[in-house]
Amino acid sequence: MQAALGAPDTTGTRRPGVIGWLMMTPMLLWLFAFVIAPTLILLVYSFCQRDDLGEVVYVFTWDNYRRIFFDSDTGAFGTTYLTVFVRSVVYAGLTTIICLIVGYPVAWFIGRAPESRRNLLLTLVMIPFWTSFLIRTYAWITILSTNGLLNGFLQYTKLIAEPFEMLYTPGAVVLGLVYSYLPFLILPVYGSVEKLDNSLVEAAFDLGAGPMRAFQKVILPLTQPGVIAGVLLVFIPAIGMFAISQLMGGGTDPTIGEVIQNQFMQARDWPFGAALGMTLVVLFAVAFWFTSRHQSVVEN
Amino acid sequence: MKTIRFVLALTLLAATALPSYGQAKKKSVLNLFCWSEYVPQEVIDGFAKETGIKVNVENYASNEEMLSKLLAGGSKYDLVQPSEYTVESLIKAEKLEPLTAENIPNLKNLDPKFAKMPHDPEGKYSVPWMAGTVGIVVNTAKVKTPITGYKDVFDGTHKRRIVVLNDSREIVSWALATLGIGPNDMTPENLDKAKPILSEWLPQVKVYDSDSPKTAFLNGDVDLGIVWSGEAAILWKKDKKFTYVLPAEGAHQFIDSLCVPKGAPNKENAEKFINYILKPEVSVLISKEFPYTNPNAEAVKLLKPEQRANPASYPSGDLKLETFKDIGKAAKDIDKVVTDLKGRKAR
Amino acid sequence: MELVNLLCAGWSGVVFLFLYLPIVLLVVYSFNASELSIIWGGFSFEWYEKLWNNGPLIDATKNSLIIAAVTTVLSVVLGTVGAWLLYRYKFPALRALGTLIFIPMVIPEVIMGVSMLILFTVVAVPLNAWLGTFTEAEFARGFATIIIAHTTFCFPFVLVAVQARLAGVDPFIEEAAMDLGAPPLKAFWLVMVPYLLPAIVSGALMSFTLSMDEVIVTFFVTGPESQTLPLKIFGLAKKGLDPSLNAVSAVFVLATAVLVVVSDRVRKLNR
Structure with missing residues (x-):
């Protein structure tokens, strides 16, 4: 987590002078104009009400937040939307773990390939994703459906007698997520593997460490920044996604992305959608702050 | 270094593409905000050819998407394509311009069943597109x-x-x-x-x-x-x-309709377009692409028997x-x- | 060691198969005579012909390419410089800044789209009044707004990738070059950029991909002249995805694959 935060406590870093701030200005301006300003708008909306048409009325209310945590009829603690939050995190977590296991060896392979071929291989990882998301997903649907190619193949080879249900299950959602986010793990891990000193790895092996031990003691710690970056780039966007769970899961188990999408695109309840969004951001920020603090304590 | 030069060239290309927005305005135009692919390209081209009006098309995929962009303001749409309940709420919120019936003589082609429906009781604001x-x-x-x-x-x-x-x-x-x-x-x-x-x-x-x-x-x-x-x-x-x-x-x-939003800069062109799509021979083109119920009685007469036999379109x-x-x-x-x-x- | 590398190579082969499986399928189905892309109806070139004559689809592809290219350049610059500065200097409230960067990644696209739409609408009125005092040009939703929105959610990906690469590097490495008389920018260019290049390439690839495929944010910030390919495709889905969409993807993938492989060969020959 340290690496991702820019290693604030590394010895040698120092306070920025005039030049430092000057160079930082473009990014700060960008963040203020296009991240902080829209987030503030969102924050304001989350405390507003809506009129019949769905336009936002600027009258203060806590209702949108109350609705997330409490049942509107009984006033008791409600789990409707919390379940949705938890489900999204579980999906994202599973996806991240699988991406890590599947993607790490690929990043290793690309990072250790002859230098002239690395960029070629990296680009090849990415090219499938230059097609449209929707078309890729429909291709998966064609593969996984009851009358689909995979069932057809398994029946043809007599491995199964009856087609079995693959599409529109949580498993299909995770498959879709892993497929979509795998490159975002491979690429940053590659960045760390690539700079790994070959002699260090070989030294570990020469000293008689088995592959497992060498990996655990030498390789993993050295590529950790890349792994953390990859985990962040997969896990964070995966929480908010909605289209994959809708198309490949059949929409039976809504994720937070889907519910928020519905507030804006169906129920016309922007303030509630904004409140759900703000809650997501706050939960994320707390978790992020906590893990990064925990991490620095462990490291020190 | 080559890649950098290539990227720079692309950036320049993009920069030259940016100012094109302002220039299109001098010609007579119609800014159509419609469901994706719901208005066949053939119809748009035919209208442009007949009237010399340039049609700018922007798409949406649901009533709510359309509403959110319309309500945000700052856009200059001449014609939108909401469904019946959205028409009603837009009328209530006074976001629509009343149509001038004299400018749309082809209104007579509509099946009376689809005129003056509950969402627009006087038929003042909307013309049915497909049902x-x-x-x-x-x-x-x-x-x-x-x-x-x-x-x-x-x-x-x-x-x-x-x-x-x-x-x-x-x-x-x-x-x-x-x-x-x-x-x-x-x-x-x-x-x-x-x-x-x-x-x-x-x-x-x-x-x-x-x-x-x-x-x-x-x-x-x-x-x-x-x-x-x-x-x-x-x-x-x-x-x-x-x-x-x-x-x-x-x-x-459901009745998908055509409406003119309040403050539309080219209301006459919008009415010309409505009149154009109400021509039976044009309306048939829409039916060919979309097997919905055509509210245009004259157009239905021109449909092939197998089109009319489809129980989902004409129950x-x-x-x-x-x-x-x-x-x-x-x-x-x-x-x-x-x-x-x-x-x-x-x- | 050899064995481990061999295993990784084999595994990578399997993963590449997984990544390209749907792509192979969509290429095959682009020759499908049936108009519904999910049923096989015989071999046909019909969709390529249709694609060739589909002006709006080709225009949308061009728009997408332009937007993705500009977004990539902006994201790489913002992300690389940002990561470097955050690493080199101890900025006050750095932790808050670190979290802020992730907001565009964590919030669902629809929220980002809506809030950007509101922002641009609010800004447009005073901005146009000001622009009107000296020029004909007008701020409206279009390429510029799409590029801004895309860059906002793409540059954090570059930043994170570059930061990972920076971990453990001497923060003052480029000062050595400055001591030898190089100005700071040149020192950065000569010392840091080559070292960070693998991460920059990764970041650029991710930015380009994200921008090429984004649809929801784009919908909210687009104007009538800047329809992108994903917007077109999502619209077409309503009517039934016809295989000409497979055809456009197939052409695109094959063209880039050929381009990448050929340029790689050419580079090798030049050596």
């Missing part, structure tokens, strides 16, 4: 029992073989229909009555899909579904085993059809009920 229904598609190769209404779909024997529209309001209105309550009576009491029915129904659903429910049918993942008539018509064209049933308890009829018999009215804030309770019930599993 359709929400009904039941049955794969008769798999489902042998007769299906006549919502209750038959959810009688428990078709568990996890059902696709429905991913639209909370539609779903709740079906449950209300089985109780004999109209789709526009979304009171909290009625919603409470619908809850137990929905908690029986929703766990039986396998797929929620508003965009392309036909996919699940064609892939063999479902046998029954409650979907748009247009989807049903495409399925029927593909294979006659997919029959379309309008539920006995009553069904939703016959005694029908209980009702259009949606705007329900305002009740939408939020509906959303909660459906979100809550969706995650539960069938026992």
Whole structure:
């Protein structure tokens, strides 16, 4: 987590002078104009009400937040939307773990390939994703459906007698997520593997460490920044996604992305959608702050 | 270094593409904000050729998407294409410009059934584009029992073989229909009555899909579904085993319309366009692309017999059809009920 | 060691198969005679012909390419410089800044789209009044707004990738070059950029991909002249995805694959 935060406590870093701030200005301006300003708008909306048409009325209310945590009829603690939050995190977590296991060896392979071929291989990882998301997903649907190619193949080879249900299950959602986010793990891990000193790895092996031990003691710690970056780039966007769970899961188990999408695109309840969004951001920020603090304590 | 030069060249290319926006305005234009692909390119080209008006098209994929951009302001749309309940709320909020009937002589071609409907009682603000229904598609190769209404779909024997529209309001209105309550009576009491029915129904659903429910049918993942008539018509064209049933308890009829938003810069051009699409020979082109119910009586006469025979486009018999009215804030309770019930599993 | 590398190579082969499986399928189905992309109806070139004559689809592809290219350049610059500065200097409230960067990644696209739409609408009125005092040009939704929105959610990906690469590097490495008389920018260019290049390439690839495929945010910030390919495709889905969309993807993938492989060969020959 340290690496991702820019290693604030590394010895040698120092306070920025005039030049430092000057160079930082473009990014700060960008963040203020296009991240902080829209987030503030969102924050304001989350405390507003809506009129019949769905336009936002600027009258203060806590209702949108109350609705997330409490049942509107009984006033008791409600789990409707919390379940949705938890489900999204579980999906994202599973996806991240699988991406890590599947993607790490690929990043290793690309990072250790002859230098002239690395960029070629990296680009090849990415090219499938230059097609449209929707078309890729429909291709998966064609593969996984009851009358689909995979069932057809398994029946043809007599491995199964009856087609079995693959599409529109949580498993299909995770498959879709892993497929979509795998490159975002491979690429940053590659960045760390690539700079790994070959002699260090070989030294570990020469000293008689088995592959497992060498990996655990030498390789993993050295590529950790890349792994953390990859985990962040997969896990964070995966929480908010909605289209994959809708198309490949059949929409039976809504994720937070889907519910928020519905507030804006169906129920016309922007303030509630904004409140759900703000809650997501706050939960994320707390978790992020906590893990990064925990991490620095462990490291020190 | 080569890559950098290449990227720089692309950047320059993009920069030169940017200012083109301002120049198009000097010509006579029509800014059309419509459902994606709902207005055939042939129709747009024909209109541009006949009138010399340049048509700028921007698309959306749902009424709510359209509303959010329209309400945000700052856009100069001349013609939008909302469905009936959205037309009604736009009229209520005074966001539409009344049409000048004299500028649209072809209004006479419309089937009187589709003129002056409840969402626009005087027919002052909207002209119907296409109409359709929400009904039941049955794969008769798999489902042998007769299906006549919502209750038959959810009688428990078709568990996890059902696709429905991913639209909370539609779903709740079906449950209300089985109780004999109209789709526009979304009171909290009625919603409470619908809850137990929905908690029986929703766990039986396998797929929620508003965009392309036909996919699940064609892939063999479902046998029954409650979907748009247009989807049903495409399925029927593909294979006659997919029959379309309008539920006995009553069904939703939707009317997609053309309206001019308040402050439209080119209202006359918008009316010219409305008049153009009301020509029977033009309207037929739209029917060819979209197998919905054409509200243009003169155009229907020109359709091929097999087009008119499609039961999903032109249903016959005694029908209980009702259009949606705007329900305002009740939408939020509906959303909660459906979100809550969706995650539960069938026992 | 050899064995481990061999295993990784084999595994990578399997993963590449997984990544390209749907792509192979969509290429095959682009020759499908049936108009519904999910049923096989015989071999046909029909969709390529249709694609060739589909002006709006080709225009949308061009728009997408332009937007993705500009977004990539902006994201790489913002992300690389940002990561470097955050690493080199101890900025006050750095932790807050670190979290802020992730907001565009964590919030669902629809929220980002709506809030950007509101922002641009609010800004447009005073901005146009000011622009009107000296120029004909007008701020409206279009390429510029799409590029801004895309860059906002793409540059954090570059930043995170570059930061990972920076971990453990001497923060003052480029000062050595400055001591030898190089100005700071040149020192950065000569010392840091080559070292960070693998991460920059990764970041650029991710930015380009994200921008090429984004649809929801784009919908909210687009104007009538800047329809992108994903917007077109999502619209077409309603009517039934016809295989000409497979055709456009197939052409695109094959063209880039050929381009990448050929340029690689050419580079090798030049050596």
